[in-house]
Amino acid sequence: MRKCLVVEGRADKLRLVPILAEEVTILCTNGTISEVDLIDLLEAFEHDEIVTFFDADKNGEKLRKLMNxxxxxxxxxxxxxxxxxxEKTPTAILRDLLQQAKFLVR
Incomplete structure (x- = not known):
């Protein structure tokens, strides 16, 4: 099964790409997103395993609730x-989280 990683912004995506040792589709919500926009964004990936990495802030919490x-x-x-x-999380922490999510990492 293919995996799709969803993050908030481009900086998050650019932070994760060098850590991943496999090809992964990474989608950006570009911050706050509506339910309709989220469905449109993920429609092509609904049969993939969807994994999210959101910030530990107010926007991240809103996105987690919306995803739920x-x-x-x-x-x-x-x-x-x-x-x-x-984007501010140390590489070692991101690597551990990605491994927990069953991604191959460098």
């Missing part, structure tokens, strides 16, 4: 609160 409502089968991972954002 729209795609409850998605596996959600939260950045540790002390780092707040994916």
């Amino acid at each position: 409502r729209v795609y409850p089968e998605a596996k959600q991972y939260t950045i540790p609160a002390q780092y707040i954002e994916v």
Whole structure:
């Protein structure tokens, strides 16, 4: 089964790409997104395993709640609160989270 990784923004995507040792589709919500826009964004990937990496802030929490409502089968991972954002999280922590999500990492 293919995997689709959903993050908030381009900086998050650019932070994760060098850590991944496999080809993964990474989609960006570009911050706050509506339910309709989220469905449109993920429509082509609904048969893939959807994994989320959202920030540990207010927008990240809104996105987690929206994902729970729209795609409850998605596996959600939260950045540790002390780092707040994916792009500010140390590589070792991101690598561990990606491994927990069953991604191959460098």
